[in-house]
Amino acid sequence: MTTSDSSSSPSSSGTESADLNPSSDPGTNSERVQSQLESMNLSQPSEVSDGSHTDYGGGDDDAEEEEEVASANGNEGGVSNGISVREDGLAGASGEEEVEPSSSRAEHPVEMEAGEEPPSPTSSGYDGERGSSGGATSTYKADDASEDEIREANVDGDTASQHEAAWLPGKRHVDEDDASISWRKRKKHFFILSNSGKPIYSRYGDEHKLAGFSATLQAIISFVENGGDRVNLVKAGKHQVVFLVKGPIYLVCISCTDETYEYLRGQLDLLYGQMILILTKSIDRCFEKNAKFDMTPLLGGTEAVFSSLVHSFSWNPATFLHAYTCLPLPFALRQSTGSILQDVCASGVLFALLMCRHKVVSLSGAQKASLHPDDLLLLSNFVMSSESFRTSESFSPICLPRYNPQAFLHAYVHFFDDDTYVMLLTTRSDAFYHLKDCRIRIEAVLLKSNILSTVQRSIAEGGMRVEDLPIDRRLRQKPSSTSNQGQDTSGPERLRDVSVGTGGPFGLWHFMYRSIYLDQYISSEFSPPVTTHRQQKSLYRAYQKLYASMHEKGLGPHKTQYRRDENYSLLCWVTPDFELYAAFDPLADKAMAIKMCNQVCQRVKELENEVFLQGASPFSW
Amino acid sequence: MASAGNKNINAKLVLLGDVGAGKSSLVLRFVKDQFVEFQESTIGAAFFSQTLAVNDATVKFEIWDTAGQERYHSLAPMYYRGAAAAIIVFDITNQASFERAKKWVQELQAQGNPNMVMALAGNKADLLDARKVSAEEAEQYAQENSLFFMETSAKTATNVKDIFYEIAKRLPRVQPAENPTGMVLPNGPAATAVNSSCCA
Numbered sequence: 001m002t003t004s005d006s007s008s009s010p011s012s013s014g015t016e017s018a019d020l021n022p023s024s025d026p027g028t029n030s031e032r033v034q035s036q037l038e039s040m041n042l043s044q045p046s047e048v049s050d051g052s053h054t055d056y057g058g059g060d061d062d063a064e065e066e067e068e069v070a071s072a073n074g075n076e077g078g079v080s081n082g083i084s085v086r087e088d089g090l091a092g093a094s095g096e097e098e099v100e101p102s103s104s105r106a107e108h109p110v111e112m113e114a115g116e117e118p119p120s121p122t123s124s125g126y127d128g129e130r131g132s133s134g135g136a137t138s139t140y141k142a143d144d145a146s147e148d149e150i151r152e153a154n155v156d157g158d159t160a161s162q163h164e165a166a167w168l169p170g171k172r173h174v175d176e177d178d179a180s181i182s183w184r185k186r187k188k189h190f191f192i193l194s195n196s197g198k199p200i201y202s203r204y205g206d207e208h209k210l211a212g213f214s215a216t217l218q219a220i221i222s223f224v225e226n227g228g229d230r231v232n233l234v235k236a237g238k239h240q241v242v243f244l245v246k247g248p249i250y251l252v253c254i255s256c257t258d259e260t261y262e263y264l265r266g267q268l269d270l271l272y273g274q275m276i277l278i279l280t281k282s283i284d285r286c287f288e289k290n291a292k293f294d295m296t297p298l299l300g301g302t303e304a305v306f307s308s309l310v311h312s313f314s315w316n317p318a319t320f321l322h323a324y325t326c327l328p329l330p331f332a333l334r335q336s337t338g339s340i341l342q343d344v345c346a347s348g349v350l351f352a353l354l355m356c357r358h359k360v361v362s363l364s365g366a367q368k369a370s371l372h373p374d375d376l377l378l379l380s381n382f383v384m385s386s387e388s389f390r391t392s393e394s395f396s397p398i399c400l401p402r403y404n405p406q407a408f409l410h411a412y413v414h415f416f417d418d419d420t421y422v423m424l425l426t427t428r429s430d431a432f433y434h435l436k437d438c439r440i441r442i443e444a445v446l447l448k449s450n451i452l453s454t455v456q457r458s459i460a461e462g463g464m465r466v467e468d469l470p471i472d473r474r475l476r477q478k479p480s481s482t483s484n485q486g487q488d489t490s491g492p493e494r495l496r497d498v499s500v501g502t503g504g505p506f507g508l509w510h511f512m513y514r515s516i517y518l519d520q521y522i523s524s525e526f527s528p529p530v531t532t533h534r535q536q537k538s539l540y541r542a543y544q545k546l547y548a549s550m551h552e553k554g555l556g557p558h559k560t561q562y563r564r565d566e567n568y569s570l571l572c573w574v575t576p577d578f579e580l581y582a583a584f585d586p587l588a589d590k591a592m593a594i595k596m597c598n599q600v601c602q603r604v605k606e607l608e609n610e611v612f613l614q615g616a617s618p619f620s621w
Numbered sequence: 622m623a624s625a626g627n628k629n630i631n632a633k634l635v636l637l638g639d640v641g642a643g644k645s646s647l648v649l650r651f652v653k654d655q656f657v658e659f660q661e662s663t664i665g666a667a668f669f670s671q672t673l674a675v676n677d678a679t680v681k682f683e684i685w686d687t688a689g690q691e692r693y694h695s696l697a698p699m700y701y702r703g704a705a706a707a708i709i710v711f712d713i714t715n716q717a718s719f720e721r722a723k724k725w726v727q728e729l730q731a732q733g734n735p736n737m738v739m740a741l742a743g744n745k746a747d748l749l750d751a752r753k754v755s756a757e758e759a760e761q762y763a764q765e766n767s768l769f770f771m772e773t774s775a776k777t778a779t780n781v782k783d784i785f786y787e788i789a790k791r792l793p794r795v796q797p798a799e800n801p802t803g804m805v806l807p808n809g810p811a812a813t814a815v816n817s818s819c820c821a
Contacts, residue, residue: 279692300692301640301690386664388645388688392686393667395665396664436668
C-alpha cells in the first residue's frame with residue numbers, strides 16, 4: 001500500500017507513466033478476466049491473502065504498484081471482502097474521443113465489476129429499476145452516427161474555434177452499458193451518483209442500465225468511509241479512478257488519459273458545479289428526506305450541458321487556469337459597452353454580461369457582487385450548449401455555485417447573433433420585463449457604435465498569434481552560438497526558423513498568460529505545428545501538468561520551471577502578478593526561450609488594454 | 622391579462638405540457654413558421670410575441686413557452702399568473718402526456734385566471750400510425766372542462782395558426798373590447814408587469 005501522490009514531480013514528466021505501465025503479457029488477459037479479487041487491495045497488499053487468488057500474482061508483478069489509494073490515512077481502510085477489482089481488456093486502443101495509437105494500453109485496465117458487490121442495505125432494488133426520464137435521452141440516439149463521422153473528419157481541424165465547434169450536443173452512446181465492449185473501451189468516464197448508489201449522470205451509456213455499476217462505486221466509497229477514511233484516488237495501471245464526495249452526491253472519474261489527479265479532481269468539481277447551477281445545492285434536502293431519491297428526472301434535457309462541459313476540459317484552458325478570457329477589442333469599445341452594462345446594473349440587475357462564445361466582451365456587477373471565473377465558465381457553458389436559448393429571449397432560473405450555491409437567480413438570455421449574447425442576472429423572479437428593457441437599451445448602444453460587427457470581426461480574426469510577436473533585433477543576433485538547432489539568424493524581419501519548422505520566433509509555439517490580479521488569461525491562437533485537435537489537446541495536457549506541479553501544495557511555491565521532453569520545451573514563470581506558460585519547439589534554446597518569454601510578457605503588457613477587461617473587476621478575490 | 626382598447630388587444634398566452642409534447646415547436650411554427658425535427662429542450666421559459674388580425678381587432682400575443690422538464694414545474698405559476706389564454710399541449714402518441722395535460726388543466730382551473738381562454742392541443746397529429754390518444758377521448762375531456770380542443774401538427778403546420786386564431790377570436794368575448802372601464806384585474810402585480818412591457 002502506498003499513499004500516493006499522483007501528481008508529477010516537476011522533473012519527471014516524460015517518465016512518470018512508464019513506471020506505472022510495466023510490460024505485461026497479453027496472454028494473461030484472459031486469465032485476468034477470471035481473477036476476481038475479493039479484496040479490493042485498497043489497503044495493505046498483505047490482505048490479499050486468500051490462496052485462491054494465486055492467479056492474480058502470476059504475471060502481475062506490478063499489482064502492488066498498480067493499485068494505490070491516496071488518502072489521508074491510507075493504512076486504515078482495510079478492505080476484506082466483497083468488492084472486486086478485476087482486470088481485463090477494458091481499455092482498448094481507440095477510445096471514441098481519445099484516439100491514441102498506443103497498443104500497450106489495452107493491457108492495463110481496471111474495471112469495477114458490479115457482479116459481486118457486497119450486500120448493503122442501500123443496494124437492494126434498483127438494479128433494473130427505471131426512472132421516468134425516458135424520453136429525453138432516447139431522442140439523441142439518431143445523432144450518434146453522424147456525430148462520430150464529424151468527429152473523425154475534424155481530427156485534423158485547424159483552429160481552436162474548430163476545436164470548440166467539434167462538439168455536438170447530445171448524449172452519446174445511450175445504448176451502451178457496462179457490459180458493452182465499446183463502453184469499457186472509453187478512455188474517460190464521468191459518473192455522478194447518489195450516496196445510496198443511484199446513478200445520476202454518466203458520460204457514456206444509459207444511467208439506468210448502469211445501476212449496478214453505480215452501486216459498486218458507492219460501495220467502494222462507503223466502505224472506505226466506514227473505516228473513517230476517504231478514498232481520493234485509485235490507480236490501476238494506466239487508469240486513475242478519482243473520487244469526489246459532495247454531501248449526498250458522489251462524483252467519479254475513471255480515466256486513462258494521463259491527466260493529473262489535481263486536474264481530474266478539478267473537473268469533477270466543475271461537473272458538480274454545473275449540476276448545482278441547474279438545481280442549486282438545496283437538492284441535498286431531497287436526499288435527506290428520501291435517501292433513495294432518483295435525481296435523474298430533475299436533470300432531464302441537460303445531457304448537452306454536461307457533455308459540452310466534459311468536452312471543454314480538453315480545449316478550454318479556463319477549466320484549469322480558473323480564469324476567464326476576453327475577446328480582444330479596442331479599449332474604447334469595451335469601455336462604452338462596459339458603461340451601459342454598469343448602468344443596467346445600477347437599475348437593480350445583479351450581473352450583466354456581454355459574451356461572444358466563451359469570451360467576455362464586457363461585464364459588470366452590482367456593488368459588492370463578485371462573480372467567480374468558474375461560475376462564469378459554467379454559466380457560459382450552460383448557455384452555449386443549450387440550443388433553446390438561441391430561438392428567442394429566455395428567462396430561466398440558474399444558480400451560481402460560487403456566488404450562492406443555495407439560491408436561484410433568474411437569468412435573462414438573449415442572442416444578438418450566432419455568437420454574441422447578453423446575460424442579465426437578477427434575484428427577482430418578476431423582473432423579466434425590466435430585463436427585456438435593459439436588453440433593448442444595451443442593444444441600442446451596441447448598434448449605435450457598431451460594436452456587434454467589431455465583435456464578429458474580432459472573433460473571426462482570433463487573438464494574439466506567436467507569429468506576430470515582434471522580434472527584438474538584439475535577440476536575433478545571438479542564437480547562432482547554440483548549434484543544436486541550427487537556427488538561421490539571417491531570416492527576414494520576422495524570424496521564422498526554417499529548420500525548426502514553424503510557429504513563432506525562436507521556436508515559440510504557443511503561450512498562455514494569466515493575470516492574477518484580473519483573474520483573466522490570454523492565450524495565443526494555435527499556429528503550426530500545433531494544428532490538429534490531438535496536438536492541441538496534448539499541449540493542454542502538458543500545460544495542465546505544468547500547472548499542477550507549479551501549484552502543488554507542500555512543495556512550496558515555484559517561480560520558474562523549464563522542462564523539455566520529446567514533444568515540447570515548456571517554460572513556466574509565476575510571479576505575484578502573472579503566470580506565463582509557454583511551449584517551444586523541443587529543440588529550442590533555453591536561454592533564447594527565456595528571453596522570448598520576457599518578450600511575450602512585454603507584448604501582453606503593451607496590449608493589456610485590448611486583451612483584458614480593465615477596471616471592472618467584480619472579480620475581487 | 623388581456624387588455625383591450627382601440628381594437629388592439631394585448632394578451633399574455635402561456636403554453637404548458639409535458640416534456641416533448643411540442644410546445645416549442647408549435648410556437649416556432651406560429652411565430653417563425655419554422656420546424657426542427659429534433660427540437661432541444663426548452664430551458665426555463667422562452668418569450669415570443671406575435672400579432673394576429675382577427676375580424677376587426679388586432680391581437681398581440683405575448684407568448685410564454687415554458688419548459689416541460691420537471692425541475693421547472695414550480696415556476697409555472699410565474700408564467701400563467703395573469704395570463705389571458707393558455708394552450709395545454711399533449712402528444713397524441715403518448716398517453717402519459719395526455720394525463721400530464723389533464724393535471725395542468727386542473728392546476729389552471731384551481732390557480733389560474735378564471736376567465737382564461739384554455740385550449741387543448743393534441744400535437745403530432747401527423748403521426749397517425751402511432752396514435753395513442755383518440756380524438757374523441759380528448760374532445761370529450763375538453764368539453765367536460767370547457768376547453769376547446771384541436772389536433773395540431775407543428776411539423777405539417779396543420780391547425781397551428783388556427784388554434785391561435787381561435788384563441789384570439791375568443792378573447793374579446795371573454796373581455797369585451799367595448800367595456801371602457803377595462804376589466805377586473807384579479808392579479809394586480811402581474812398585470813402591471815405586462816403593462817410595463819415595452820416589447821415592440
